[in-house]
Amino acid sequence: MxxxxxxxxxxxxxxxxxxxxxxxxxxxxxxxxxxxxxxxxxxxxxxxxxxxxxxxxxxxxxxxxxxxxxxxxxxxxxxxxxGVSAPRVVDAVREQAEAFTHTCFMVTPYEGYVAVAEQLNRLTPGTHDKRSVLFNSGAEAVENAVKIARAYTGRQAVVAFDHAYHGRTNLTMALTAKSMPYKHGFGPFAPEVYRAPLSYPFRDELDGPAAARRAIDVIEKQIGKPAAVVIEPIQGEGGFIVPAPGFLPALAQWCRDNDVVFIADEVQTGFARTGALFASEHEGIVPDLLVSAKGIADGLPLSAVTGRAEIMDAAHAGGLGGTYGGNPIACAAALATIETIEAExxxxxxxxxxxxxxxxxxxxxxxxxxxxxxxxxxxxxxxxxxxxxxxxxxxxxxxxxxxxxxxxxxxxxxxxxxxxxxxxxxxxxxxxxxxxxxxxxxxxxx
The missing domain is CATH 3.90.1150.10 (Aspartate Aminotransferase, domain 1)
Structure with missing residues (x-):
């Protein structure tokens, strides 16, 4: 216990x-x-x-x-x-709130933001050189991951999947598959978003590699080479769908072979939730960009995009950020959350x-x-x-x-x-x- x-x-x-x-x-x-x-x-x-x-x-x-x-x-x-108000998190939040609540990292930066980025670079899959950037919500981080992928590739098209949920901003509503209650009446949505079929083992007779070939065929016919493929390793709102074994690795390999950025949306699956620190680890996936939020800071608003240094650094200086992104109290909570996961x-x-x-x-x-x-x-x-x-x-x-x-x-x-x-x-x-x-x-x- x-x-x-x-x-x-x-x-x-x-x-x-x-x-x-x-x-x-x-x-x-x-x-x-x-x-x-x-x-x-x-x-x-x-x-x-x-x-x-x-x-x-x-x-x-x-x-x-x-x-x-x-x-x-x-x-x-x-x-x-x-756990709500975990002791390490409460102590860290109290200490940081007494020091300062906000300066804006883009104005006068602080160590907490850097420390969270260092931890994310350490913990996310892969041993390659990484960079991270912090935001407030999962949807905001997904949207910025797409921005980064577009800046890196010079292409605009983005592929999402059946049953996907990625957020409630205009772009992430476009990426989301379900109309009610998330999209109905709120259009028009961001352009250059395409949808491919997911592997859904309960309702799909295809094994993982075959389901990946089906999805890749749709992508190649609709677009050719998109800027990015965005996928939840285990779908959340779509029904906790776990793709058949081999689906995600085949999709990630196709992205590598075609210089397409593979974005893993681990907003719901990250930070020990699935019995691995990140769900991508279950099949040895190393995403180009990984989006995290939710469990990152035990209830305080924080999200992140972490990925390959050459991709993350494609955006020009000043192109990423936000007034509250990486708030110092949320960063303190995140560091204490990571410590709790590892210590316990x-x-x-x-x-x-x-x-x-x-x-x-x-x-x-x-x-x-x-x-x-x-x-x-x-x-x-x-x-x-x-x-x-x-x-x-x-x-x-x-x-x-x-x-x-x-x-x-x-x-x-x-x-x-x-x-x-x-x-x-x-x-x-x-x-x-x-x-x-x-x-x-x-x-x-x-």
Whole structure:
């Protein structure tokens, strides 16, 4: 069991009892009051998965304003991988905030930014000479990776894949495959974006190399040589789709052979989430550019592009940056997050979570043929739900099982192009006991 209270220091988050507790119905009266205020103050386009308002979180639980303690299988969408307010992170943030909160790295730089870049250059796949640049969000980093690739190649076309999700900016909406709720009504989108078929083993009879040949054939026919290929090594919002073995290596090899920049979007898969520090490592992929965010700083806004020095340095001086990019407090949090991952063995902990969850979910599938597929790596696991005895997507079942889990105090997210996937992203600080309790609730929900 990994628990933040193993450290010498204690925080409110790490002292939170690690047990599910329902003090009221979900949502309780105080959450209902706050939801009414939200509806009167916050734009309608901002939705929420859970109808409760948080006041504390830590380890594997979130406490709401009514005193309900929920098991967290979402991690703020794969952000609080080392646990909310992990002690090292809290200490680092406090120390940095007392020193200074902002100067803008492009005006008066500071060591924290450089130190994060050094760590990213060390940790990302490959031993080649690398450079990094820091931003605020995953979408911003993806967009800048495309800018860098275009500057390096002198070409404009970019290839993304079926079921992809890359963000909500104009360019990243164009890269994203799913219309509702991400793109509908928000066009026109950035031009010179093309889409190729992904390897989707549950719905695809092709093995990895054959699926890669199919994708490459589409790319060569549509474009010839694009500036870049952008792909999630394991798709996130698209349904936690793990491409068949051999798909990613064949695609990366084609990019190398044709001077096309291979961009791995590891926003959701990075920083120990998949049982490797980065998901590209599972098949020995060395991306030209790697995009990271989410788990990089334990909840503070930070993202990065890291890649081959000759590609990263293609952009002219002043061509990359942003007022808040690499904020000093976020950099301090990132350094403490990396230290926590390495000191607490969280890469191996992610593998332990995978074994536990897949064993439990496989036993559930033996009793319920509406679970069509169980997939994912590390603490990034999903079940795809179908109508019994078929492969027809069943989004209604996904919604109802998730709602039943929510009512019993378990935070569960849905995803997938068809809306029929339950996804599980527990913090790596969660205990086995909490995981078993959450999976018991899930089984009852089915």
């Amino acid at each position: 990994v628990d933040g209270s193993d450290h010498g220091g204690m925080t409110l988050a790490t002292s939170l009892p690690q047990a599910r507790r329902l003090a009221t119905e979900i949502p309780g009266p105080l959450s209902r009051e706050l939801m009414a205020r939200k509806q009167n103050a916050v734009a309608r386009g901002v939705g929420t998965t859970m109808p409760v308002f948080a006041v504390r979180a830590g380890g594997g639980v979130v406490e709401d304003v009514d005193g309900n303690v929920l098991i967290d299988l979402g991690s703020g969408i794969a952000v609080t991988t080392v 063995g969280l890469v191996e902990r992610a593998r332990e979570i995978e074994r536990l969850m897949k064993d439990r979910l496989s036993a559930l599938r033996e009793r319920d043929d509406r679970i069509g597929d169980i997939r994912g790596r590390g603490a990034m696991i999903a079940v795809e739900l179908v109508r019994a005895g078929t492969t027809e997507p069943d989004p209604e079942l996904a919604r109802s099982v998730a709602a039943a889990a929510h009512a019993r105090g378990v935070i569960v997210l849905t995803c997938g192009t068809y809306g029929n996937v339950l996804r599980f992203l527990p913090p790596l600080s969660i205990s086995d006991e909490l995981l078993h309790d959450a999976l018991d609730v899930l089984a009852e929900g089915f």
